[in-house]
Amino acid sequence: MSSPSVAEILDSHVSLEIEGIDRMYLNVYVPTLQYPSGVAAFLRKHRGHQYASSVLLEPISSEFVAKMEKFAEERQIPVMTFRKGQRKDDIAKAELAEFTKLGRTEGVLFVGKAQEKTPVIRTEKRWSDRTGRPYPWLVRSRAMVNHWYWYAVDRDFGPFFLKVCTYFPYTIKVCLNGHEYLKRQLAQERMKFEALDNGLHSCSNPKRAQEICDRLSAAKIDMFVRKWLRILPYPFTPADARAGYRYAISVVQAEFSLTQVLDRPKTGRVFFEEIIRENLDIGRPSQVQLIFGRRISRRTPGRFRTRVLTEGVTPSLHIDYKRSRIKQYHKEGRALRTETTINNARDFGVAKTLNATNLTALRKIGFQANRNLLNVERLSHDCTIGDDVFTMAHSPVVVGEQRASALRFSDPRVQALLAAIVTFRILPHGFSHADLKRTLAPLLGMDVAEISAGRMTYDLRRLRLHGFIERMPKSHRYRVTDMGLRVALFATRSYNRIIRPGLTLATTIDTVPPNSPLQKAFSRLEDEINAWCDKAKIAA
Numbered sequence: 001m002s003s004p005s006v007a008e009i010l011d012s013h014v015s016l017e018i019e020g021i022d023r024m025y026l027n028v029y030v031p032t033l034q035y036p037s038g039v040a041a042f043l044r045k046h047r048g049h050q051y052a053s054s055v056l057l058e059p060i061s062s063e064f065v066a067k068m069e070k071f072a073e074e075r076q077i078p079v080m081t082f083r084k085g086q087r088k089d090d091i092a093k094a095e096l097a098e099f100t101k102l103g104r105t106e107g108v109l110f111v112g113k114a115q116e117k118t119p120v121i122r123t124e125k126r127w128s129d130r131t132g133r134p135y136p137w138l139v140r141s142r143a144m145v146n147h148w149y150w151y152a153v154d155r156d157f158g159p160f161f162l163k164v165c166t167y168f169p170y171t172i173k174v175c176l177n178g179h180e181y182l183k184r185q186l187a188q189e190r191m192k193f194e195a196l197d198n199g200l201h202s203c204s205n206p207k208r209a210q211e212i213c214d215r216l217s218a219a220k221i222d223m224f225v226r227k228w229l230r231i232l233p234y235p236f237t238p239a240d241a242r243a244g245y246r247y248a249i250s251v252v253q254a255e256f257s258l259t260q261v262l263d264r265p266k267t268g269r270v271f272f273e274e275i276i277r278e279n280l281d282i283g284r285p286s287q288v289q290l291i292f293g294r295r296i297s298r299r300t301p302g303r304f305r306t307r308v309l310t311e312g313v314t315p316s317l318h319i320d321y322k323r324s325r326i327k328q329y330h331k332e333g334r335a336l337r338t339e340t341t342i343n344n345a346r347d348f349g350v351a352k353t354l355n356a357t358n359l360t361a362l363r364k365i366g367f368q369a370n371r372n373l374l375n376v377e378r379l380s381h382d383c384t385i386g387d388d389v390f391t392m393a394h395s396p397v398v399v400g401e402q403r404a405s406a407l408r409f410s411d412p413r414v415q416a417l418l419a420a421i422v423t424f425r426i427l428p429h430g431f432s433h434a435d436l437k438r439t440l441a442p443l444l445g446m447d448v449a450e451i452s453a454g455r456m457t458y459d460l461r462r463l464r465l466h467g468f469i470e471r472m473p474k475s476h477r478y479r480v481t482d483m484g485l486r487v488a489l490f491a492t493r494s495y496n497r498i499i500r501p502g503l504t505l506a507t508t509i510d511t512v513p514p515n516s517p518l519q520k521a522f523s524r525l526e527d528e529i530n531a532w533c534d535k536a537k538i539a540a
Helices: 006-012 037-047 054-074 088-101 178-188 206-214 218-231 237-242 265-278 356-381 385-392 412-424 433-444 451-466 484-508 516-538
Strands: 016-028 079-082 106-125 134-155 158-165 172-177 191-196 199-203 248-262 307-313 315-322 324-331 335-342 396-401 403-404 468-471 479-480
Touching: 006 191, 016 218, 037 134, 037 479, 054 106, 054 134, 088 106, 088 158, 106 191, 134 218, 134 315, 158 178, 172 178, 172 199, 172 218, 178 191, 178 199, 178 206, 191 385, 199 206, 199 248, 206 396, 218 248, 218 356, 248 356, 324 356, 335 484, 396 468, 403 451, 412 433, 412 479, 412 484, 433 451, 451 468, 451 479, 479 484
Parallel strands: 079 106
Antiparallel strands: 016 172, 016 248, 106 134, 134 158, 158 172, 191 199, 248 335, 307 315, 315 324, 324 335, 396 403, 468 479
16 A cells, blocks of 8 residues: 555645744943943943043943843852853753752753853053053954853743843843743633643644644744843843833744644655655755745755754754754654744844734744745645646647747756756745746756846746646746646656666666666566567568
């Protein structure tokens, strides 16, 4: 009996599906103190010093560290120094278990200290061109600085940590988890659920769980961060705050996940055996311009690739794009997890500031990328093509007064066009004339400049009139149709994996290994035909 297809698995073997924000890594900073001139203004205009020098920042830092030490001592919070290579999460998990035994729902678990390299403002000695005398000048630099990791539990958000830099301007990093927020909210509503390591395995009210995930807004995250800024020692004075030196919040990293709980472990294994075999090429630059809908050129930083990693016996699929990535894996043998991690919002034209507009845009990009990947995987293993479609594609077509030539699958240019539209299907905003040209050129082994605008217009018209693509309203962009994607997937895979290698084995004798099963079969057939001919000659 054949294995179930990807479409069958996703349609028939998913018992719970939750889409939401997973981990978020936030930058909490004072905007005007991120550059030397802003620090100079803080020291001279606000604090009233005659000159601006990093020497003046030392008393502020010492006072801030003293506040943190006193806070930890008064509340009997354990303080430790992290050793090199020590896993912070393992320590936090053990401390959280002890914290939970005491029946507590909110508070600081422990503090860990670590020296890490970070951007700082330092003083550089310079000399005046007019007087020749030295004077201090503030510059940006990097240095190894002590950081305090505050591991804590919030009543609404669950476990999280703040990493506080003890050097001016006291930038803070916050790491929270949307699934921990979901679990806390479900518990407060006394709703039954079974937790997964980082998600849910089951829930008595899946619809309500999804609503909670959808309502985790920028405003709620902002309130959570500022609540803990008020609880923990604060480096700036009330006068500083009144002068506008307040913390702002931006998104450093955000994970957007889709968790699909499968009815039995074997289902997940079947899924990955099929998916990995069919989609190893999806991470190539020519293939993934990609899931994220952004152009890739020779100057685009980062690596673009697909990797299959195996931890124990469980494989995972990784697709890289610039500084972001998609990871897909079988979670704890019970759920399919597809998660898009955005490490730089600007890669997608979104500002980093944490607000409703930016977080909504990032959600859309992350969740759409997850769905697009699953959609391509589903169709790549469950595509069909009938006689009518085959005949239509291989015949010229006339629509109104427009005519287009046939799309013959054996034509290398047609194969390149079909490979291109497979990748364009997963672009959220469609593709343009120029996008197709840039993608088509490397597939044909040509330079972009060698492909004329007239030739591209001809190809676009062929694809459009055959129904493989359609023009988006009020624009010069196109989207791939459902039929176009299915035909393209079938045609490219059958040509590349069956027809071309099969004909190679069938028609080459000296270069193919003699133990090839297909070569043996054709050799036997050829021997039988020769023998039959010989008998026919004798009889004659």
